[in-house]
Structure formats: structure tokens, C-alpha cells
Amino acid sequence: MTAGATAAPRLGRPAPWATTVDRLALPALLLLAAIMRLPDLATRGTWDGDQGHDMLVLRLLVRDGIVPLLGPPTSIGDVHHGAWYYYLLSPAAAVTGGDSPLAVVGLIALAGIAAVGVVWWLARSVGGPLAGLVAGLVMAVSTAAIDESTFIWNPNLIALSSAVALAGAWRAWSGGDRRWWLVAAVGTAVTMQCHVLGVALLPIVGVPFLLDRRRRPMGAVPWVVLAVFVVAYLPLAINELTSGLSETHAALDYLAGGRSGVETAIPIRLGIVALRVVSWPLTGLITDGFVAGSLALVTVVAIVVALGWLRPRHPDAVGATGTGATGTGVTGGGSAASAETLAVRWLGLGLAWSALFLAIAAPSLAAVVRGLPNDHYHAFADPMVFVLVGLGVARVAAPGRVGAGGSARRAGPGTLLVLASIVALIVLVAWNLAHRPPPIHPDGGFPAGAIAATRVEQALAAGGAAPGDVARIRSLPDFKSTEAMVYPLARLGRTYIADTPKGFAPGGLTPTGPAAPSPVAGLVLLCDDLFRDSLGAACGGPAESAVAGDAGGPDWGPLIDRFEAAPGRFVSIYGRGPS
Numbered sequence: 001m002t003a004g005a006t007a008a009p010r011l012g013r014p015a016p017w018a019t020t021v022d023r024l025a026l027p028a029l030l031l032l033a034a035i036m037r038l039p040d041l042a043t044r045g046t047w048d049g050d051q052g053h054d055m056l057v058l059r060l061l062v063r064d065g066i067v068p069l070l071g072p073p074t075s076i077g078d079v080h081h082g083a084w085y086y087y088l089l090s091p092a093a094a095v096t097g098g099d100s101p102l103a104v105v106g107l108i109a110l111a112g113i114a115a116v117g118v119v120w121w122l123a124r125s126v127g128g129p130l131a132g133l134v135a136g137l138v139m140a141v142s143t144a145a146i147d148e149s150t151f152i153w154n155p156n157l158i159a160l161s162s163a164v165a166l167a168g169a170w171r172a173w174s175g176g177d178r179r180w181w182l183v184a185a186v187g188t189a190v191t192m193q194c195h196v197l198g199v200a201l202l203p204i205v206g207v208p209f210l211l212d213r214r215r216r217p218m219g220a221v222p223w224v225v226l227a228v229f230v231v232a233y234l235p236l237a238i239n240e241l242t243s244g245l246s247e248t249h250a251a252l253d254y255l256a257g258g259r260s261g262v263e264t265a266i267p268i269r270l271g272i273v274a275l276r277v278v279s280w281p282l283t284g285l286i287t288d289g290f291v292a293g294s295l296a297l298v299t300v301v302a303i304v305v306a307l308g309w310l311r312p313r314h315p316d317a318v319g320a321t322g323t324g325a326t327g328t329g330v331t332g333g334g335s336a337a338s339a340e341t342l343a344v345r346w347l348g349l350g351l352a353w354s355a356l357f358l359a360i361a362a363p364s365l366a367a368v369v370r371g372l373p374n375d376h377y378h379a380f381a382d383p384m385v386f387v388l389v390g391l392g393v394a395r396v397a398a399p400g401r402v403g404a405g406g407s408a409r410r411a412g413p414g415t416l417l418v419l420a421s422i423v424a425l426i427v428l429v430a431w432n433l434a435h436r437p438p439p440i441h442p443d444g445g446f447p448a449g450a451i452a453a454t455r456v457e458q459a460l461a462a463g464g465a466a467p468g469d470v471a472r473i474r475s476l477p478d479f480k481s482t483e484a485m486v487y488p489l490a491r492l493g494r495t496y497i498a499d500t501p502k503g504f505a506p507g508g509l510t511p512t513g514p515a516a517p518s519p520v521a522g523l524v525l526l527c528d529d530l531f532r533d534s535l536g537a538a539c540g541g542p543a544e545s546a547v548a549g550d551a552g553g554p555d556w557g558p559l560i561d562r563f564e565a566a567p568g569r570f571v572s573i574y575g576r577g578p579s
Helices: 016-037 049-064 082-097 101-127 129-141 143-148 153-171 180-194 196-215 222-233 234-242 244-255 266-283 290-310 336-362 377-396 414-434 447-463 483-492 529-535 542-547
Strands: 470-476 496-502 522-530 559-566 570-576
Touching: 016 101, 016 129, 016 266, 016 336, 049 082, 049 101, 049 483, 082 101, 082 153, 082 180, 082 470, 101 129, 101 153, 101 336, 101 377, 101 414, 101 559, 129 143, 129 377, 129 414, 143 266, 153 180, 153 196, 153 377, 153 522, 180 196, 180 222, 196 336, 196 377, 196 542, 222 234, 222 529, 234 244, 234 529, 266 336, 266 414, 290 336, 290 414, 377 414, 377 470, 447 522, 447 529, 447 559, 470 542, 483 496, 483 522, 522 529, 522 542
Parallel strands: 470 496, 470 522
Antiparallel strands: 522 570, 559 570
């Protein structure tokens, strides 16, 4: 360097403060995610039939060694989700012998926190530190993601598994070690096990895998990937071989029968489902904020179009990470900017495919019913939405690019657009903070269920029931499970015969079974007023009297107690019958 010469700026190297922020981003995001999820964990989640069923199965698994071959029942006929959902939760259940829902939901909450870290990593890998920070921040405070982390339900592990699948696929596809495809395979298989609709993720991960396989040798990786899916579906295969293809027949019966929602035209269905898929992770239920959800959809679509198809491509551009794809990666030696463009296209098309698949495979999503959660069904798409938001904000705030000859030029948008993106991010975070799930769920969560079960036990005892007598548990309407009451009664040691929409509750007796004892403690009749139109009468008296009669009858004694265990959920206890 000659005297008086000025050192050239070291373009592309982040400022020291930016490096510090990047190093602190992950622990800060994980801490924020934990603060949003872990307090009041025992009471924040709902407690209903699905949660009771899962805890009954887990209790039998860890206490009695009864290994399920099928997962939770779906809402489509007699089809079930995958059994690996239970296997993954079993370590948490084993800690307390299956007697603590808090231990199980604690594991789900930790999975939700970990998902924030994986989303941060994926967005950062594609668009740099700012993209990762924004994507992780939005997911950490997302009211939908928090809700998914705070109660027991099979879709609630999907945010983590699908994020792992996408991150592994991108790492391999963008030039990383081909063994990353094994990580992607595990994430995809778990997603498909936790919810049958998770099969929509398979082509999103599978197409890049096939493209990568055509470009470079894979060795034994494809065979190991295949083995992952074989192991995932081995329990189902055993069930089919030992039950006369029960799941296959159930699926065929469902497809042959009428499906709810098919009467809605596909274009209308597609629009509603697309709105739900994209807006759910950002603004929650569309019934709680239709305008906010619509703006979220428009914004994400604009990000995909602008960054995936409209943005100018410069061969000499330096990407946000400064480490673009290598010659073995997605761009064949191109720039990080072109790799980011491909990633946006991949995720954008993945969302479009998800909406189309769900509109056809799950037409009931075209209708929104308050009190019946089903937006979690498409939780596999949540990480794609968060990453796209992070990439969009990061690109708007990009400091510039390096031109030919080393001269810096400003290629970013104007100051107004930068300010608008900052304001939009602040509004999005504020919206989610204002709509956080309450510390106590309206139904009181499992503590309220445990209190209700104790009151039932006291009423049965007052009616003359001995500890070993059997309680018959039924539900109004009969298509709703009784297991929200069955599980806490099982913890108290009560033997039961409990009706469910698909047989009898796990761990219980059957009315005609060889082990069905004669002493019957009484009838516990549950009634959910959410379905009063289906019942033709209101719960709390009229609906129950039409079934059991408060004065007693040939099968049950008179009404001993009736109370509202949770808003709209009534419990009626009848004593022994005349015999």
C-alpha cells in the first residue's frame, strides 16, 4: 500500500455489534420462547376427550407395557394417526407412571421452544442473521405457536418435526453433507406420524431430495432414508397384518362415504384454506382477526413473489450470509442471492401445495367452528411461513450489495419501505402479545378435570358405591369422547366402562366382556352444551333427563349430583339401579 492511500473497505464483513447480536440471538430467542410457554403450564392448555385418551394410552404403555400399534383416532371415520406420537411422549409419561399430564405437556412445550431454534437456524442459513432473528422472534411470540406448545395433542409436535425436516433438506440441498437428508427424513416421518395430513410435507422435502440425487452420488443415503420410513410405519404394518387390514378398510370406507365440506366449490375452499394456512401462525384464528389474517396472507404472498420471481438477480451479488451455495449446491456455484431466491420459491410453492392438498384432502377446513381446534392440522406449514417473513424483513433492510470492481452500490428499497417493514414487524409482535393464551384455559385445564373427578367419586360413594365397583360413563352427544373424565377417575383407582365414539376407553372393561363385574357404582353422564343443536335440548337438565331420567329408571338409580365442570360441560351422577 502506497503512502497516503486509503484502505479499501472490507465489504461483506458484518460490523462488530452485528456479530455480537448474532451470537446472542439464539439464546435470547430460546429464553423468550420459554418465557412465553412455560409459566402456568398446568392450567393453560385445554383438557378434553383427546387429552384424556392420550394420557390413558400413555398410562397403559408405561405402567402395563401395553404398546399401541396405532396413534390417536382421527376425525375421519375409524382411521388413526401414527403410533410414534405415543412413543415420543412415553419418556415424559414414564417419569410419573403416566399420572401427570403436566410432565407430558412439559415435553411438548420444550419441543415448541426447540422449534424456535430450528426455525432461526433455517432462516439464518438462507437469508443471514437478520432473517434468522426475525423468523425466530415471530415464532417465539406467535400466539398460535404458543398454543401448540401448551396442551396435549398429536399435531403439537409437528412444528418441531417439520422445521427439522425443512432445515435438514435445505442444508443438504444447498451443498451440505448428503447425510443431512437423513435428518430431513426423520423430521418428515415424525410429521407424518403425528398427523395423517402431515403427508403433505413429503413432496416438499422429497422433490429436492430427488433433484439432489440426480446431481451427485448419494451412496447408501437413499437406502437409509427408506429404512427411516419403514421403521416409522412398522407398527401400522403389524396392526394391518394382525387385524385384517383394519386401517385400510377404514380409509376406504371414509373415501367411499360422504365427506363434510365437499359441497363447497374447490376455488372457494382453496381460498379459505390458504388464508388459514398462512395466517394461523402469524395472527391466529381467522375468526379472531379476519382483517389481520388477510393482511398476513397478502404480505406473505408479496414476499414470495417479490423475492422469488421479481427481484433482479446479480451474478456478483454477495448474500446476507456471505457463504453462498457451493458448486455442489442448489445453484451450481451461483451466488447466495440466487440460493435465497430458490429457497423462497421452494417455500412459497410448498405453501401453495399445502393449501391445495388440504383443500382437497380435508374439505372440512373450509368451515370454521369455534371451540373445535383444527388449525393445528396444518402446523407442518408454520415453519415455512415464519422463515418467509424473516427473509422478507431481512431483504427490505439489506444494507447493500457489492458491484463489479468492488464498488458498493445501494440496491435496497427506500427509507419509507424500511420503516414500514419495521412498523409492520412491531405491529405483528404486539398483536401476538395482546392475543396470548390466558394463564388459565376457559375449561380450567387438567386441574379442573381432576377436581370434577374427585366430586364424582364423592357422589358415587354417597350413592353406596364401593371402591371396586364399576362406573359406567357415557357422553352426550355420543360422538364425543368420555375420556376427559375417564383418565382422572382412573388415577383415583376407579374401574370403569366408558363409551367413546369408537368403542370403549382404553384400560376399561366392556359391558359384555368376560371380566365385566356385576357391581355397578352408577352412571356418570357427561353433556357438552356446545352440541345442544345436535342433542335437541340443552345440557344441565333437559338433555340428560331424556336419556337417564332424574328420578331413576330400570338401569340407574336417581340423580345424586349434577354440576358444571367447565363452561358448558355438565356432569350428572346417578346411583345404583333398582337391581
